[in-house]
Amino acid sequence: DADVTQTPRNRITKTGKRIMLECSQTKGHDRMYWYRQDPGLGLRLIYYSFDVKDINKGEISDGYSVSRQAQAKFSLSLESAIPNQTALYFCATSDPLAGAHNEQFFGPGTRLTVL
Amino acid sequence: TQLLEQSPQFLSIQEGENLTVYCNSSSVFSSLQWYRQEPGEGPVLLVTVVTGGEVKKLKRLTFQFGDARKDSSLHITAAQPGDTGLYLCAGIFRTGFQKLVFGTGTRLLVSP
Numbered sequence: 076d077a078d079v080t081q082t083p084r085n086r087i088t089k090t091g092k093r094i095m096l097e098c099s100q101t102k103g104h105d106r107m108y109w110y111r112q113d114p115g116l117g118l119r120l121i122y123y124s125f126d127v128k129d130i131n132k133g134e135i136s137d138g139y140s141v142s143r144q145a146q147a148k149f150s151l152s153l154e155s156a157i158p159n160q161t162a163l164y165f166c167a168t169s170d171p172l173a174g175a176h177n178e179q180f181f182g183p184g185t186r187l188t189v190l
Numbered sequence: 191t192q193l194l195e196q197s198p199q200f201l202s203i204q205e206g207e208n209l210t211v212y213c214n215s216s217s218v219f220s221s222l223q224w225y226r227q228e229p230g231e232g233p234v235l236l237v238t239v240v241t242g243g244e245v246k247k248l249k250r251l252t253f254q255f256g257d258a259r260k261d262s263s264l265h266i267t268a269a270q271p272g273d274t275g276l277y278l279c280a281g282i283f284r285t286g287f288q289k290l291v292f293g294t295g296t297r298l299l300v301s302p
Binding site: 079110115116117118119120123165167176177178179180181182183184 | 194199220221223230231232233234235238240278280282289290292293294295
């Protein structure tokens, strides 16, 4: 079984709709992250969370919100989706005690298309 | 804003050829990671380099960290179709939070 899972894997929606992407992990890591990937731009950080009570904005948080429901669950919401939010979204985890350089473990990704 | 530039952006080669991918920045990294991403999957960590001049080998892959810790390279010897994928470098520019900054990626296609 995968250590980091994301649902849904693919989603097509319309402009203005509210969308939630979910991430679950069984690695027991405290740190979780949401990234988006666009061709030619690499991965950009949207939000990150060090634990359930600690949530922080990344470099491109506008238009997104998150919820850390438990150590194992971190959800990303698009309150009112717009076409330029069409991208591949990745959830990742890390353990500062095990990885001295914040090495990250990624889920399989969610491909989101906003029409 | 720290930027990581990777080159080339795309590389298409025949099985058995050698190749090198570069990752460059104007800023100093405290450490740098290389990931490989296959279609439909998330990136998977290959290696972390920390010390200037460091060289690490992973089978046919050789990773080098520049002496000034501003650049890194990935060399693949005798590429195989299984090496096909997107290669991403990711640097940490300072201690503390250790936020990863990802490069733009190099897409490698190895044909039989």
